[in-house]
Amino acid sequence: MRQKGAVGWFKHDITHRGITAWILFVLLALMYFFFYYGGRTLFGAPIPDPFTPIAQGLGMPHKWTFYGLLYTIAVVAGGVLMFRRYGHNRYQVVRTSVVIFVQVTLAFAVPWILLIFEQPEFYFSYLWPLQIEYFYPSTILEMPLPFLLYSLIGSLLIVPLLGVFYGKRWYCSWVCGCGGLANTAGEPFRHLSTKSSASWLFEKWSVHLTLLLALLVTALVVASWAVGQHYPRFEETAVSLQSFYGLIVVTMLSGIIGVVVYPIGGTRVWCRFFCPMAALLGLIQKFGRFRITVKDDMCISCGLCTKYCEMGIDVRAYAQKNQDFVRASCVGCGLCAEVCPRGVLRLENRMPRDPQETLTMSSLLSRSYQ
Ligand code: SF4
Ligand code: SF4
Known part of the structure; x- marks a missing residue:
């Protein structure tokens, strides 16, 4: 039921595509723009980079650690909202507790600690094909052996096996940071997701095409590493596709669109329409x-x-x-x-x-x- 007064108006407005929802959408878009493009040049003009000095002031190795801090704060704050709303539901309480734990430890503290000890930054909560570069030879060659084993066994054995027994929920709703943010900070916007049959048709194609693209890019990058020096054109193609995937899928769809559209398009836009891990686990789930x-x-x-x-x-x-x-x-x-x-x-x-x-x-x- 809609509450009365200014607070009631605000809550309704921001969760029902009102003016405040659009303001939040623009603010999120600006934040992501400066995170991704701050410090670069656009049409010859330098783009300000407000986040690197903040990260340095906090003693962090780079601005993405500061981004991780903001992300973690959002997950924890949204988690508190979940506890208040669904504290009577054991499934939601346990699930939200796990989501918060994974975000705070595996997706934030551990990668930072690894950097402090001059180890490669590694996110144990992400696996191939979501973290596609974990199967790139250049990444594999830099990984300590335990990380490599974790990545290979996790992606090729644990993900499909748990998918058979528990469906995609074990990963998408309990472990993954994208789902974690959607089901905590994004909770007030979940009802905005489109239910049209056109969106369902689009989803069937888009999510499986992204999975196919992830498979193709991985295979090409591995093949190019193995034989690319003998076939320069092939190597060029592999590098171009790798860059395309990095820019469009990883940066635009996963990094930016996935979160920016919460206030106007609902949560899980990335998970539903584009995530290759969701597509893979969805096929197993069937x-x-x-x-x-x-x-x-x-x-x-x-x-x-x-x-x-x-x-x-x-x-x-x-x-x-x-x-x-x-x-x-x-x-x-x-x-x-x-x-x-x-x-x-x-x-x-x-x-x-x-x-x-x-x-x-x-x-x-x-x-x-x-
Ligand atoms: S994704 Fe939809 S159908 Fe599946 S558990 Fe959540 S609300 Fe229910
Ligand atoms: S429409 Fe859905 S929520 Fe309403 S009674 Fe039926 S199953 Fe329950």
Whole structure:
């Protein structure tokens, strides 16, 4: 319900694409512009770099550590909001606690500590294909052996295996910093995600094409490292594609668009439309154990589940049809189950091959969260 007074107006305005939401959008865009392009030149004019002096003043190695600090503060502050809103829901409390822990330690403190001890900066919470350069030979050759083993085993074994058992939620909603920010600081904007069928069509193409591109770029960069000196044109192509991927996918889509559009387009724009890790885990999820189950004939069609699904899934349509579902894009945030006034939805990990098997194995395989 909308609160009265100036605070009520502000809360409603900023979360419903009002003037304050657009102001926030512009401020975020400016912040990212100066982070990425500060200190460079544009059309011959130097762009101010306000963040490097701040980072130096705080004793940080570079401005991206300061960015990490801001990001971490946003996740912690948003996490407190989550605790206040959903403190009664064990799944949300545990999930948010893990998200905060991962951000504070693996995504912020550990990389900084590594730099202090003159080790390569390494983010244990990110893996290939999200962190595509972890499979580039130039990065691999600089990695200490334990980091390399972690990266290879994590990307090629742990990610798919946990995907089979728990769906993409174990990574997208518990570990990844992009999802972490979306589900903490971005929480007030989750209902803004587009639910149109056109966006779903776009999502199916865009996210899988990004995954294909990530695979192609990785393969070309590795091949170019192996044989590129004999084929200069091939090496040039690989370098161009690598730069294209770095600029468009990593910088523009993941780094900038993914966060800047929160106040007007909702959270998870990057995760939903472009993240190669989400695409990979989504494909695995379709054949794995994770699903959302629906209690028969309980839905009153209020539409809250659909409204608050940050991935734009029409959850109500499944609930109305009494149909359990597995959607590749579902990140298992659990908010559809949380907001449902009738307790219709449950997030479960199970593999119902036939009704008989489901009956006998359900107590062993089911792990439900609401
Ligand atoms: S369907 Fe439910 S659990 Fe899945 S992303 Fe949407 S709100 Fe989250
Ligand atoms: S929130 Fe619950 S009752 Fe409302 S439409 Fe969704 S499943 Fe049905």
